[in-house]
Amino acid sequence: MVTSSPAHAAPPLQSYKIDPDQISVSGLSSGGYMAVQMQVAYASRIMGAGVLAAGPYLCADGNVLYATTRCLNSGVSFLPSPDYFQELTEELSDAGRIDPTADMAGDRVWLFSGGADDVVLTPVVDRLRAFYESFVDAGNVVYLRGQIPEAQHAMITDDYGKPCGFEGGAYINDCDFDAAGALLKHIYGALQPPVEAPAAHLKLFDQSVFSGTDSLAAEGFIYVPSDCESGNALCRLHVAFHGCRQNRNVLGDEYARHAGYNEWAEANDVVVLYPQTESATVNECWDWWGYTDAGVEYNYATRSGLQMAAVRALIGRVAGEPQSSYCGADSNAAHAAAGRAYTQIGWWFWTYYYASGSDYYLGALGSTSTMLKERRPGYWEPVLSCP
Template sequence: MTSRTLTRLLGALAVVLVTSPPTGYAAPISLDSFNVAPGGTTVSGISSGGYMANQFHVAFSSVVRGAGILAAGPFYCAKGNVATALTDCTTPTALNPPDVGYAIRVTEDYAARAEIDRPSYLYDSRVWILSGTKDATVYPVVVDRLYEYYRHYVNHANITYVNTVPAAHSMVTDDYGHACDHAGDGNNPNDIFINDCDYSAAGMLLEHLYGRLRAPASTLTGTVVEFDQSEFLPNPVSHSMNATGYAYVPAACDDGAVCRVHVAFHGCRQQPARIGDKFYRHAGYNKWADTNKIIVLYPQTIHSDLPPVYNPRGCWDWWGYDDPNYAKQNGRQMRAVKTMVDRVAAGYN
């Protein structure tokens, strides 16, 4: 056990002893800072998390060097409208696919008003995209439009588009989850939307974003850290963010090695209240992060069944259910996650 880990555990114990929480309650602790080199931050996500990863990448392109996106469409696809999100941006007809031209115009407009970074920063980014051939929740044509959007801004040599994996709508792994073509049922609590396709999306996207990586760990040496998200967004539950977030910290990073940060956004119905630790332990990132000095930040949503924030599936805000500025740097969830990234990276020396 490292000294940092021991300090963290003692701090959490002190909180528990002082506040005397109910039995079974694990008090989240303050998110630590680590020796994170500038220029090594990347993001990824599946479904609503894919939309969140895209808008985070675009909005903060001066500091986010790349994105890996599964089953999502182009920037500002929903146009602030839930009906558009559930049609054009997921299961469109031939008459209403996502409008790439509109996405580009909004990008340019937001940048001109300094509400996001200049899109010229995107040129040197690295982008990895996946659309499962059996995905009936976000049609491949939607993901095609994401590919077109990125080709407008990013050096074409830096983009990889994987569209041959026979996956249903899911986080695609090489060793965990349902059968590859299993179409999850949101009403079935046993469906976790993680499918074993003998293909590691997490590993492939990380290797595309960072270059050649060491082989993944067979046994993890790091720690899953539980942290308090209310430090980054007051009263997070009222904005459909969970009170607790998670991070995977490799032992080398805990010991002070120079590391990098990757943010992994879960999809709808993958929040801990529904699937427990399945995403942040089994989506496939941690074993690659462990051997390659990558801290994986897992921010978390929570479902909300009642207005004014109606988000019954625990999705990320990519259509404006909580905030009309959802795709801008000052969007509540965007700003909260950016502040988490800044905290993790604040220990560079």
Template structure:
């Protein structure tokens, strides 16, 4: 067995043997972290750019894998899928300079002047890390080149790092886990022998201690996202998200940094389970450098609005998607405020009564936020158990066992 094959086999075994994330959904803790940064892949890359630009007074840097410039889609799904990416059913129109960077810079200025986003002057101190694979067929390098041009209007070239010479497909590049580097397939994490998460964190924060491995030594929490966005499933966000707390950062984490990692389309937990949270490459660096990692979760909005659980970067849910008052933007901001000790969200809800049951049609469960729809099937919030077809004449009993966590079955 070759050394490369052995490493892949060991990584797969580690994934299979890893204990599951905390099943009970809990309130997001207040940790008093500092030095907020963001990163993301694909729609998560677009979301990271939006967050970095809109909340530039609070963020110190961003890492973008296969994303594009701020407001690239111009609130239009056709533009999003043909000009800003090649993800639509029509003709791909991606071309050098095709996103219209000058117009996007003008829009950014208008938003800043109106107070819809923070002053663009804050971006001057940010450190920006960019990655684009030469084999990326969904967000070709021309789009990422435009993102570099966009950021250069605000950030010194010396503070921008752009890796674009690796033959990689549209995926999160890692040095241990995933498909082959040129594969386009779920979970969209590829073993390229390249540690993108480590590279971006080192660029944003400066010299870091080398990660000691890829087996997390800290703890995972599954937290209630509805505290930060009511009825999240109706707005493209999952009922719960994930938080990774490395050793030494529980409780008072004033000596710990905070990084938000936005997954890409089709990488939500309901679709690929724990793969992104465990294997995107962040946790080993978090352990070695006391970095708390927030993994907020998007969700599908069927049938055609947002079937792939993408983040809102083209106004599928909210006309204000790219400014501070956008529903998803505000929700994640409140999460970071909570984690940085500044409150955020509403007060933690009281524990749900044990064994509280709800008998209703599957569609009524979805409407009430106890379940969510995915490709016409209803799934229980929290446990992700399938109820059956999301129709009014199919009935199921759901038992709430924790805040925002439901399982299929009758109460005893």
């Protein structure tokens, strides 16, 4: 069990030699929705996704009622057509709030729906497949639809967890099928067989510098293979999102240790990042319906979303990207062009400006000069002066 205490705070997140073209994501349930959001919003950076038991991008439409009905297991017949989600995505892309949708074309996508899953029904995952087929080359999308008839709502493994048809507990079930290995092989191609994952290679890190009040926990997990730790290899990076009720507060390190990723990671030089939600969030879920939004439509699913920007900053640190410490004055339009701010069309088609990450309202004029300071990667606030 990986532990820390206030007297022994988790160490800072380190950087490694990461191939920038080999960064991918995956997740179960709310983590699956989060993986979809990350892959779509950062399509120029994320090259693949593995999704278990989740629906299309913007499925909840920023509405908790939709999140708990049509996107799970009731009212599924009221899900909008694939065209609806495609058009919403294109609108956000055209507004510059997510990366160009064309960047998804060559991505690798692996989808799974258990035959007995009664939490997220198969028609919801069907709609996710239809969504991806609007943007991703058809041959790059693999969908395992009900191929394990007894599989319930869980992370599916070949040798760990509750019986395959069990619902609850840690939501990790032994179905004699290695979902983590299957999705990693589809995303990255041929891989070496899994090997033992040394317990000490799974580490805690200080997540607080990236999360602030963004509903992320103070600490996260990262698995670092031997050759990635030593710097002897150019490594891949995979971000694995836990589902609801699976964060460290509930399971300790059980999900990070037993979901099935680390053995493949050790054999194939894949650093695995396990971001963690805060215990105060709704059922420890990732935000895929807007509970972190400050009244800004769809913000939770864009590059300016609080959790989105925080996880993107984690990726940047692990990949060794230059860390900005910007503080300066410029026009709102210039801030938006540089990604420090974003826009939203409001009443009478006015363009409103907001600081990225913090969502502070900056005004309705692009020519207005505002001084912004980057408090942490991806999070800007207006200030009166710069040091």
